[in-house]
Amino acid sequence: MGSKLSITLLALAALTTVAQAQDKSSDIIARGEYLARAGDCTACHTAPEGRLFAGGRAMPTPFGTLYTSNITPDPETGIGRWSADDFYKTMHSGRFPDGGLIYPAMPFASYTKVTRADSDAIFAYLRSIPPVDQKNRPHDLRFPYDNRQLILGWRTLYFREGEFKPDPTKSAEWNRGAYLVEGLGHCSMCHSPINALGGTSKSDAFKGGLIPMQNWYAPSLTSNREAGLGDWSIKDITDLLQTGVSARGVVYGPMAEVVHNSLQYLSDEDTRAMAVYLKGISEPSPPPPASSALPTTESSLLISLGKTVYDKNCASCHGTQGEGKPPHWPPLANNQSIEMESAVNPIRMVLNGGYPPGTKGNPMPYGMPPFAGLLSDNEVAAVVSYIRTAWGNRGTPVSAREANELRSAPLN
Amino acid sequence: MFARVAASALVIVTLAVFDGAAAQTANQPPDTMAARVEACTPCHGNKGEGTSDVYFPRLAGKPAGYLYNQLLAFRSGRRKYPPMNYLLEFLPDPYLESMAEHFAGEHPPLPQPAPSEVSKDVLAQGELLATSGDAGRNIPACVSCHGPGLTGMQPGIPGLLGLRAAYISAQLGAWRYGTRTAKSPDCMQLVAGHLTEADVTAVAAWLATRPAPTNPAPVPKGTYALPFGCGSQPN
Incomplete structure (x- = not known):
């Protein structure tokens, strides 16, 4: 009787341990899924209508087309034979387990900052998803970029290996935000000027730039004249990141993708941490250049035509004073993305319109109509010049030629 | 006297609440599908009746299931037309379904x-x-x-x-x-x-x-x- 009881107790204890271990591993997998969202892995590693993380998505670059790889646990075509060590080293050093160099379209210059524990959690999650038997498609790069040894040069110039080091002079919240923005979030991949070598230099981090191949301008996250968030409230920043819309502005284009696939899934605490960090890195900016490249007479003609176009087509939503009906119909007055030096985004929005992403917080977003078929180049230039200079906005007028050039910009 | 003051106070409070509600509504776009699909109207017409451009189709009155299939196909890029692919790329299924139902339910006269x-x-x-x-x-x-x-x-x-x-x-x-x-x-x-x-x-x-x-x-x-x-x- 006594031994029977103790066996039962032993069995119970063993069961409890197994259950606890399972709990723990499912916790790690859930955390890994959350972190994979924070890293927006799916944006590149899942093809349209493709299986989750099976790769094969074409990534056009100035150097040719890259095809993303299968990161499902399939042993033949995916990463099923990798160890957690292999995965960490790849994320951390930008090299395959066999030492081969990875093209820096994979943001390992940011992922190098990810901690070992977080890397292990992401790996555990990737091990838990269904394996997909799908061979990686070879890249299609032009000479000389098809030579991977060139990556060594890029790495020397632009890659600094190393995990995130917290700044002890800042709050834990600031440091958590910095870890997410600089690491998994890989924000600097777009929000930094991309030079001819496809790199981002450290000193230019977060200074904004035109995204190659997409022709959208990713504004600076440090300049308050662009997307610097120095004079934004924390609530407006977290609204924008979590829902895609805010009292100050709305995300479209490539940033809509980031909110859709990644940021909307982050916890309130992590979103707030990112907001605190982003607000903290903004810097006071020099006053805007007063002059435009256009002759004054041409500018004033444009702006007067622009007001006519605006009153007829835009004022019903954005208001006669550019006040909008935020958050769904964004304000244009005192809107940095309208005023900033690059007029690419406002011109594109007039031509192509757009929808903010559908998110948990904003599942049925309002859309901006495309005006490419309704307005001439001159009218587009006029209305953009008008909104960039009216109501105290301090942007400069744009020419019909700039408007015309963006008619052929890629849309996806 | 006290009752009168209290009554006026009540009126003032009520007015303030009413004003607040009205202001909030006035400052928001109409909470309707019609307002949400305005992005579709330059090419497809206000009620999906089509426009003078002969390449843009009428949407009104088509079966919702057909319209929904097209929205899904444009969103994934299976049906290729970059201006449509771009507009729909980040919109969720239930919203696309509502859009399809909206235009399926419109019945402007046929041209x-x-x-x-x-x-x-x-x-x-x-x-x-x-x-x-x-x-x-x-x-x-x-x-x-x-x-x-x-x-x-x-x-x-x-x-x-x-x-x-x-x-x-x-x-x-x-x-x-x-x-x-x-x-x-x-x-x-x-x-x-x-x-x-x-x-x-x-x-x-x-x-x-x-x-x-x-x-x-x-x-x-x-x-x-x-x-x-x-x-x-x-x-």
């Missing part, structure tokens, strides 16, 4: 058919193909799937009325070249693969000359049997 630019012989050839097909070349009649009245069938088969010849011909061309595809079995790709360019011109021209029927609504699901399998209209 007057435009005078045709092709000869009577070509129109006659178009009519023959549309109403009888060509069994020798494996071409079914349009009416065998799109309905005797060409008004389509719920939930997935669109009506073919109220469309311009340029649009129909561009779509048939896209099916033939494989730039427009649908769920397997992709019945329209099979059909279009048997059409010549002359067939396309003829059938598109004839369809565009059809007057509006008394009842333009798509017929209910299962009203007639399809001659072959169709991924967009599962049985």
Whole structure:
């Protein structure tokens, strides 16, 4: 009787341990899924209508087309034979387990900052998803970029290996935000000027730039004249990141993708941490250049035509004073993305319109109509010049030629 | 005296609450689907009736299932038209479903058919193909799937009325070249693969000359049997 009881107790204890271990591993997998969202892995590693993380998505670059790889646990075509060590080293050093160099379209210059524990959690999650038997498609790069040894040069110039080091002079919240923005979030991949070598230099981090191949301008996250968030409230920043819309502005284009696939899934605490960090890195900016490249007479003609176009087509939503009906119909007055030096985004929005992403917080977003078929180049230039200079906005007028050039910009 | 003060205070509070509510509504866009789909209207018309551009189709009154399938196909890039692919890329399924239902529920009158630019012989050839097909070349009649009245069938088969010849011909061309595809079995790709360019011109021209029927609504699901399998209209 006594031994029977103790066996039962032993069995119970063993069961409890197994259950606890399972709990723990499912916790790690859930955390890994959350972190994979924070890293927006799916944006590149899942093809349209493709299986989750099976790769094969074409990534056009100035150097040719890259095809993303299968990161499902399939042993033949995916990463099923990798160890957690292999995965960490790849994320951390930008090299395959066999030492081969990875093209820096994979943001390992940011992922190098990810901690070992977080890397292990992401790996555990990737091990838990269904394996997909799908061979990686070879890249299609032009000479000389098809030579991977060139990556060594890029790495020397632009890659600094190393995990995130917290700044002890800042709050834990600031440091958590910095870890997410600089690491998994890989924000600097777009929000930094991309030079001819496809790199981002450290000193230019977060200074904004035109995204190659997409022709959208990713504004600076440090300049308050662009997307610097120095004079934004924390609530407006977290609204924008979590829902895609805010009292100050709305995300479209490539940033809509980031909110859709990644940021909307982050916890309130992590979103707030990112907001605190982003607000903290903004810097006071020099006053805007007063002059435009256009002759004054041409500018004033444009702006007067622009007001006519605006009153007829835009004022019903954005208001006669550019006040909008935020958050769904964004304000244009005192809107940095309208005023900033690059007029690419406002011109594109007039031509192509757009929808903010559908998110948990904003599942049925309002859309901006495309005006490419309704307005001439001159009218587009006029209305953009008008909104960039009216109501105290301090942007400069744009020419019909700039408007015309963006008619052929890629849309996806 | 006290009661009067209290009463006025109550009135003031009520007014303030009322004003607040009114201001909030006035400062927000209308909470309607019509306001949410304004991005569709420059090309498709305010009620989905179409515009003067002959390549942009009428949406109004088409079966919601058909419209939803198209929205999904544009979102994934399966159906290629960059301005549409771009607009829909980050919108969730339930929202696309609501958009489809919105335009399916609009019933602006069908346009007057435009005078045709092709000869009577070509129109006659178009009519023959549309109403009888060509069994020798494996071409079914349009009416065998799109309905005797060409008004389509719920939930997935669109009506073919109220469309311009340029649009129909561009779509048939896209099916033939494989730039427009649908769920397997992709019945329209099979059909279009048997059409010549002359067939396309003829059938598109004839369809565009059809007057509006008394009842333009798509017929209910299962009203007639399809001659072959169709991924967009599962049985």
